[in-house]
Amino acid sequence: MSRIDRRIGLLLIASTTMTLACAHGPTVRVADPAEVRAAIEAANVQFASAMLRGDAPAVGSFFTEDGECIYAGMKEFIVGRPAVEAFFVSLFKRVSFVEATITTSAVHVEGDLAFETGTNKLTRKAGEAAPSTGTARYLVIWKRSADGRWRIRVDAVVPNPAG
Numbered sequence: 001m002s003r004i005d006r007r008i009g010l011l012l013i014a015s016t017t018m019t020l021a022c023a024h025g026p027t028v029r030v031a032d033p034a035e036v037r038a039a040i041e042a043a044n045v046q047f048a049s050a051m052l053r054g055d056a057p058a059v060g061s062f063f064t065e066d067g068e069c070i071y072a073g074m075k076e077f078i079v080g081r082p083a084v085e086a087f088f089v090s091l092f093k094r095v096s097f098v099e100a101t102i103t104t105s106a107v108h109v110e111g112d113l114a115f116e117t118g119t120n121k122l123t124r125k126a127g128e129a130a131p132s133t134g135t136a137r138y139l140v141i142w143k144r145s146a147d148g149r150w151r152i153r154v155d156a157v158v159p160n161p162a163g
Contacts, residue, residue, distance in 0.1 A: 031109050031111075031112075031114075031144070033107065033108075033109045036107060036109045036114050036142075036150065037104065037107040039150050040104060040107055040114060040116055040140075040142060040150055041104050043062060043150060044102040044104065044118075045102075046058075046062075047059065047062050047102065048100035048101065048102050049100075050062075051097045051100040051122075052097050052098070052099075052100055054092040054096055054097070056085050056086075056088035056089040056091075056092055057085060059084070059085070059088045060081050060082075060084050060085030060088065061081075062151060062152050063081045063084050063151055063152045063153075063155075064081070064143050064145070064151045064152065064153050065080065065081050066079070066080060066081075066153070067079075067080065067081055067084055067151065067152050067153055067154070067155070068153070068154045068155070069084055069087065069154075069155045069156075070154065070155065070156040070157070071155075071157055072136075072157065072158065072159050094126060095124040095125060095126045096124065096125050097122060097123065097124050097125075098123045098124065098125055098131055099121065099122065099123035099133070100120070100121075100122050100123075101120060101121040101122075102118060102119075102120045103118050103119050103120070103121075104116055104117075104118040105117045105118045105119065106118075112143060112144040113141060113142065113143055113144075113153070114141070114142040114143075114144075114150060115139065115140075115141055115142075116138075116139070116140045116141075116142060117137070117138065117139055117140075118137070118138055118140075119135060119136065119137055119138070120135065120136050120138060120157070121133065121134075121135050122134055122135075122136075134159060134160075135159075135160045136157050136158055136159045136160055137157075137158050137160065138155070138156060138157045138158065139154075139156045140152055140154065140155050140156070141153045141154040
C-alpha cells in the first residue's frame with residue numbers, strides 16, 4: 001500500500017468516525033414556530049388568570065428556577081423562582097388585578113429559547129382607591145424545560161409613557 005493510499009484510508013476512517021460521533025451526539029429539538037407561539041399565548045392566558053386570582057404560586061410556576069424579572073421602578077432584578085413568587089405575594093397583598101390582558105406581537109424561536117414581544121394592559125385596584133389602568137410593552141425570553149413546557153427565563157416590562 002502506498003503512502004498516499006494510507007493517508008486516504010486514514011482520512012476516510014477519521015471522516016467516518018466524526019460522522020458517526022455527530023450522529024449519536026445530543027439531539028436538538030426543532031420547534032415549529034406556530035406551535036411555540038400557540039403554547040406561549042396559552043400560557044399568557046393562564047398567567048393573566050393567575051394575576052386576576054392573586055395566585056402568587058401559580059404566577060411563580062411560569063418561571064424557570066433561575067427566572068428573572070426586570071420591572072420598572074425596581075432597583076434590582078428579581079432572580080429565581082422563589083424570589084419571583086415572593087415578589088408577587090407582596091404585590092398581591094397591596095393590589096388586586098381586575099383586568100389583565102397580554103397580547104403577543106411576535107415570537108422568534110431559537111432552539112430551546114423563544115423570544116416574545118408584546119403589549120399588556122393591567123387594571124389594578126389598591127384598597128378603596130379607584131382602579132387604575134396601565135399599558136406596557138414587554139420582552140419575554142421563554143425556555144423550553146425538559147418536560148417540554150415553555151417557562152419564562154426573563155420577563156422585561158417597559159411601561160408606556162403616560163399621556
